[in-house]
Amino acid sequence: MRNRLRRLILFTTALLSVAATASPAPADAGNGGGRAERASGGGLSATIRYTEYGIPHIVAKDYANLGFGTGWAQANDQVCTLADGHVTLRGERSKYFGAEGKPDQSLSSASTNLSSDLFFRGVRDAKTVEKLLDVPSPVGPGREVRELMRGYAAGYNAWLEQNRITDPACKGEPWVRPITSLDVARRGFALAVLGGQGRAADAITSARPPTATDAEAPAPDRDQVADAARELFSAQNADMGSNAVAFAGSTTANGRGLLLGNPHYPWHGGRRFWQSQQTIPGELNVAGGSLLGATSVSIGHNASMAWSHTVATGVTMNLHELKLDLSDPTTYLVDGERHRMKKRTVTVGTKGGEQVTRTQWWTRYGPVVTSLGAGLPLPWTKSTAYALNDPNAVNMRLSDAALALNKARSTKEVKAALARTQGHPWVNTIAADKAGHTLFTQSQVLPRITDELAQRCSTALGEATYPSAGLAVLDGSRGECALGKDPDALQPGVFGPSRMPTLEDAPYAENSNDSAWLTNLDRPLTGYERVFGTVDTQRSMRTRGAIEDVAAMADRGRLRVRDLQKQQFANRVPAGDRTAEDVARACAELPGGRATGSDGKAVDVRAACEAIGAWDRTMNPESRGALLFDRFWRKLVAGVPAAELWKVPFSAADPVRTPHTLDTAHPGFARALADAVAELDRAGIAPDAPLSAHQTVERAGDRIPVHGGTESLGVWNKLEPTWDPAAGYTEAAHGSSYIQAVGFNGSRCPVARTLLTYSQSENAKSPHLSDQTRLYAQKRWVTSRFCERDILASPELKVVKVRQR
Structure with a gap:
C-alpha cells in the first residue's frame, strides 16, 4: 500500500509540474510549412512513465506537449534509425553513405542512395510539402496535427541536446542533426506516396527524353507489362501485409467486441513500429504501435474501441499515356493543344565531393516515368511517354486520419472519422468496439478510376493492365478522360467515402491482404470498381487459412481474448494441411527413394519422406520436418506455374477449399523435393530437425529461436526469415510486428495483450533490444497497462519529466 501511495504521489506531482511549466502554443503555431527551417521551440514538456519492456506512457497538457514527449521518447529508443530517415528526407544519403549504397526502402522504393536523394531533393526543391501544409483544413492538416508535429520536432531535438548517443550505429556521426516540424511533415508525405511516386522513385529520377539520333523504341509488350504489373501489385502485399479480425458481440463470451491485429512489417529500419500510450487528460487516451516518426498511434486501442490496418489491394496510382509533339518530345498534346513539360533540375552531393545533376520531367498528370520496376518498361519515344498520377502526392491528411481513429470511441465513429479525414493511402481498417460492433472498410485515397472510365479511355496497354492488375493506363491526349470528382471527396480525382467497400456488424470481419470480397465468407462484398481489388478470384493461402480459422471461431462462439492469443501463435500451416499427406505418399513412391534435382543429380529422399509424414503441420519451435x-x-x-500446381482448379463457388489436390506427378514436384533435401544436407541440417534449431535471430550475440512461417505456406503468424546456406534461417526480414489482442468489459480498462516482436530499440546497448523478442520466442505476451491503477502498479515504474531547456 505504501509503495502504491508513493507512486501516486509521484504521478500527481508530475502532472502538476506539466500544468505549471508547459508554455502555451504560439499564436501562429497552426500555419504549418512555407517558412524558414529552424529548430522548434516553445518551452514544451511532458511526463513519461515507463513500465515493463520500456513501454512509455506519455502524459501532457495539450497536443504540442504530447508531441514533445513522443519525439523525446522515440529518440530515446530509436535515434539512429530516425536520424537515418531524416538523412533520406534531406536527400543526403549519397553524401554520407555513397551514391551506390542502398537505402532500406522504408521511405521509398529507390534502389540506390543516389536515386533516393534525387527524388527527395526534388521534393524539397519544389517545396512540395510546404505548399501542402499551406492548404487549410480539412483538405490540409488540422491544427492538432500541426501542433503534434511542432512538439515532436522539439522533443527529438531536446533529446539530442540533453543526451549522449550510445548506439554504435550513429554515435558521433555528423548526419545526426536537429529537425524541424517541416521534417516531420516530410516523413508523413513520404509514407503517403509509398505506393505511388515513392514506388516509382527510380523511374522518376532516370526518365530521359529521346534525342534526335535515338532509334525509335518498340512499344511495350502488352502481355509482358500486364504480367509484370500483376506481380508488382501482388508482391506489395506479400512483402508487407497483415492480418486483422474483428469479432462481434454475438460471437463473444460477454457480448462485447474483440480485435486481433497482426501487421506484417519489416523487423529492421525505418518502417518499424514503436509502442506507447499517449494521454492528454480529458482529451485523449490511446495505446498501441506507431510507425517510427509518426506523431500518433498507428494501430491500437482506447477505452472502448480497438482497430488495426492491413495493406489493401487498391492500386494507388494510374498512368496517362501522352501523345507527344513529334517536333519536341518534351511537349504533349491534350485536345490538340500543346503543353510543355516542366523541368525539375536537381543536384545532390556525393561522398567524394562530386555534384550530380539530373532533370526530372513533370506534366499536368504527374512525373514522366520510364518503368515501374523490372519487367514493366514504359519507353519514352518520340511519339509517346507515360506520366504517373499519384493522388496521395497532394494528400497530407494521413496524420489527421490516425489521430481521428485514436479519438474514436466506436466503430460508427471510426467510419465517420475516416470519411471526414480521407487520409489513409494504402490500408484497410478493421475495428471492434465495446458495444459489440465490427467494421471493415477499405477507405483509401485512390485515383477515381471507374470501370466505365477505364473502358472508355484505356489505351491498348491499359486494356491489358487494368483487368489483370487494376493499373489503369488512360489516354492523356483527351480531356474527357480526366478523373473527375466525387461530391463527397475532399480532393478532385479520388473516390469519395460512399464508394468505399465497407462491411458493418458482421459476426467476424477479417482481412489478410486480399481484396474486400471475402471479408466475411457469408457476406461477400461486391460491386466496387476494379481499382479497389478483385471479386471471384483465387485467394492467397494465408487468406484461405485465416477464413477457415476465424469462421470456425465465430461459429464456436463465447470467444475471449485468450482465444485470439491462441489463434495468433497456433502456427498452423494451411499448405501443409492440404498437401503434406499427399507429399509424403508420393515421396515414398519415388523409385528407389530417390529424386533428381535441378542440377541433374539424384538425391536420396527417404528420410525426407518420413519427416514430412510425421510432421505436425505447424511452424512451432518444436515442429520436426x-x-x-x-x-x-x-x-x-x-x-511450377500456378495453373499446373493443383489438379482441382479454383472455383468462385468454393473459394476457400479450391484449388486443391496437389499434382505430385508434375516433374517440378520431385525436383523441388530433391533440391530441398540437398539444400538442407549442405547446411548440415537433418530433415527432421526441430524448427527452433535453425530458424533464429541474433541479438547481442545470442541466438533466439523464432516461430512462424512464410507467405506461401499461409501461416497467420507470418515470418519472412533470411536464409543462410550454411546455417538455415539466421535473421527475420519482416513478419509479425506490433501484435494486439483486445477485448472489453464493464470497466473503463480494456483487456489487452500486446507484443512488439522485435522489441522497442535497435540500439545494441539498450536493455530493450530483445526483451520482447524473447517473449515472442516463448509465445508470451505483455499485459497492457492502460488504466492508472495498472500503470502505477508496475514493478518497473519509472517516472521521467522531460522539458526543453
Missing part, C-alpha cells in the same frame, strides 16, 4: 517442408514448398511454388 517444418523446415524441410518450408524449403520444399518455396521451391515448388516458384518452379
Whole structure:
C-alpha cells in the first residue's frame, strides 16, 4: 500500500509540474510549412512513465506537449534509425553513405542512395510539402496535427541536446542533426506516396527524353507489362501485409467486441513500429504501435474501441499515356493543344565531393516515368511517354486520419472519422468496439478510376493492365478522360467515402491482404470498381487459412481474448494441411527413394519422406520436418506455374477449399523435393530437425529461436526469415510486428495483450533490444497497462519529466 501511495504521489506531482511549466502554443503555431527551417521551440514538456519492456506512457497538457514527449521518447529508443530517415528526407544519403549504397526502402522504393536523394531533393526543391501544409483544413492538416508535429520536432531535438548517443550505429556521426516540424511533415508525405511516386522513385529520377539520333523504341509488350504489373501489385502485399479480425458481440463470451491485429512489417529500419500510450487528460487516451516518426498511434486501442490496418489491394496510382509533339518530345498534346513539360533540375552531393545533376520531367498528370520496376518498361519515344498520377502526392491528411481513429470511441465513429479525414493511402481498417460492433472498410485515397472510365479511355496497354492488375493506363491526349470528382471527396480525382467497400456488424470481419470480397465468407462484398481489388478470384493461402480459422471461431462462439492469443501463435500451416499427406505418399513412391534435382543429380529422399509424414503441420519451435517442408514448398511454388500446381482448379463457388489436390506427378514436384533435401544436407541440417534449431535471430550475440512461417505456406503468424546456406534461417526480414489482442468489459480498462516482436530499440546497448523478442520466442505476451491503477502498479515504474531547456 505504501509503495502504491508513493507512486501516486509521484504521478500527481508530475502532472502538476506539466500544468505549471508547459508554455502555451504560439499564436501562429497552426500555419504549418512555407517558412524558414529552424529548430522548434516553445518551452514544451511532458511526463513519461515507463513500465515493463520500456513501454512509455506519455502524459501532457495539450497536443504540442504530447508531441514533445513522443519525439523525446522515440529518440530515446530509436535515434539512429530516425536520424537515418531524416538523412533520406534531406536527400543526403549519397553524401554520407555513397551514391551506390542502398537505402532500406522504408521511405521509398529507390534502389540506390543516389536515386533516393534525387527524388527527395526534388521534393524539397519544389517545396512540395510546404505548399501542402499551406492548404487549410480539412483538405490540409488540422491544427492538432500541426501542433503534434511542432512538439515532436522539439522533443527529438531536446533529446539530442540533453543526451549522449550510445548506439554504435550513429554515435558521433555528423548526419545526426536537429529537425524541424517541416521534417516531420516530410516523413508523413513520404509514407503517403509509398505506393505511388515513392514506388516509382527510380523511374522518376532516370526518365530521359529521346534525342534526335535515338532509334525509335518498340512499344511495350502488352502481355509482358500486364504480367509484370500483376506481380508488382501482388508482391506489395506479400512483402508487407497483415492480418486483422474483428469479432462481434454475438460471437463473444460477454457480448462485447474483440480485435486481433497482426501487421506484417519489416523487423529492421525505418518502417518499424514503436509502442506507447499517449494521454492528454480529458482529451485523449490511446495505446498501441506507431510507425517510427509518426506523431500518433498507428494501430491500437482506447477505452472502448480497438482497430488495426492491413495493406489493401487498391492500386494507388494510374498512368496517362501522352501523345507527344513529334517536333519536341518534351511537349504533349491534350485536345490538340500543346503543353510543355516542366523541368525539375536537381543536384545532390556525393561522398567524394562530386555534384550530380539530373532533370526530372513533370506534366499536368504527374512525373514522366520510364518503368515501374523490372519487367514493366514504359519507353519514352518520340511519339509517346507515360506520366504517373499519384493522388496521395497532394494528400497530407494521413496524420489527421490516425489521430481521428485514436479519438474514436466506436466503430460508427471510426467510419465517420475516416470519411471526414480521407487520409489513409494504402490500408484497410478493421475495428471492434465495446458495444459489440465490427467494421471493415477499405477507405483509401485512390485515383477515381471507374470501370466505365477505364473502358472508355484505356489505351491498348491499359486494356491489358487494368483487368489483370487494376493499373489503369488512360489516354492523356483527351480531356474527357480526366478523373473527375466525387461530391463527397475532399480532393478532385479520388473516390469519395460512399464508394468505399465497407462491411458493418458482421459476426467476424477479417482481412489478410486480399481484396474486400471475402471479408466475411457469408457476406461477400461486391460491386466496387476494379481499382479497389478483385471479386471471384483465387485467394492467397494465408487468406484461405485465416477464413477457415476465424469462421470456425465465430461459429464456436463465447470467444475471449485468450482465444485470439491462441489463434495468433497456433502456427498452423494451411499448405501443409492440404498437401503434406499427399507429399509424403508420393515421396515414398519415388523409385528407389530417390529424386533428381535441378542440377541433374539424384538425391536420396527417404528420410525426407518420413519427416514430412510425421510432421505436425505447424511452424512451432518444436515442429520436426517444418523446415524441410518450408524449403520444399518455396521451391515448388516458384518452379511450377500456378495453373499446373493443383489438379482441382479454383472455383468462385468454393473459394476457400479450391484449388486443391496437389499434382505430385508434375516433374517440378520431385525436383523441388530433391533440391530441398540437398539444400538442407549442405547446411548440415537433418530433415527432421526441430524448427527452433535453425530458424533464429541474433541479438547481442545470442541466438533466439523464432516461430512462424512464410507467405506461401499461409501461416497467420507470418515470418519472412533470411536464409543462410550454411546455417538455415539466421535473421527475420519482416513478419509479425506490433501484435494486439483486445477485448472489453464493464470497466473503463480494456483487456489487452500486446507484443512488439522485435522489441522497442535497435540500439545494441539498450536493455530493450530483445526483451520482447524473447517473449515472442516463448509465445508470451505483455499485459497492457492502460488504466492508472495498472500503470502505477508496475514493478518497473519509472517516472521521467522531460522539458526543453
